[in-house]
Amino acid sequence: MDTKIISLLIFTIVMTVTPGPNNMLLTISGTKYGYIKSTPFIIGIALGLISQIILFSLGLNAVFEIFPLFNTIIKIIGFSYLIYISIKIFTTDSKVKVDSKIDKPLSIFKGIAFQYLNPKAYLMTLTASTLYPKLIVIIIFYLIIPPLSTSLWALFGSFIGKFINGDRGYVNKILGILTAFSAVLMIK
Secondary structure, eight states: OOHHHHHHHHHHHHHHHSSSHHHHHHHHHHHHHOHHHHHHHHHHHHHHHHHHHHHIIIIIHHHHHHOHHHHHHHHHHHHHHHHHHHHHHHHSOTTOOOOTTTOOOOOHHHHHHHHTTOHHHHHHHHHHHHHOSOHHHHHHHHHHHHHHHHHHHHHHHHHHHHHHTTOOHHHHHHHHHHHHHHHHHHHO
């Protein structure tokens, strides 16, 4: 097997299975809604990453090279949004029941859109698109690996959700802190 394919495979697995904004949101979603209702967000994440890879392959990476300030702006916006999310998670009332008419899991579209606020997604897709020149191989990898990797986090959240019996107070606090921590790691 080509060493570039192996390195792309390892890179994709490591970047999508390690803690980060996507995986923290999927853990929360799994805790609150279960795995099945979290799958649209999982699909949206993969589609969002693929859309970024395509854009970088078409030359978006040149924008980042010509205007390095653009990368800083994305990091600041992404960081701010993640801190906002972490505060919302941390301060969520643990006694509130899920109201299916108001409170809904994240959609495919929100999964796609979130990738454009996620600094880790930019790092991942820019690196992947420059690491291996064959776009179709990268797309195939990102159709398979991110949904499998991120599913682990939604399943983990679903597992936690079964044991907390509706009182998510301490889980919200922990996940809020972890989300803020992932935001801090992304801003470096």
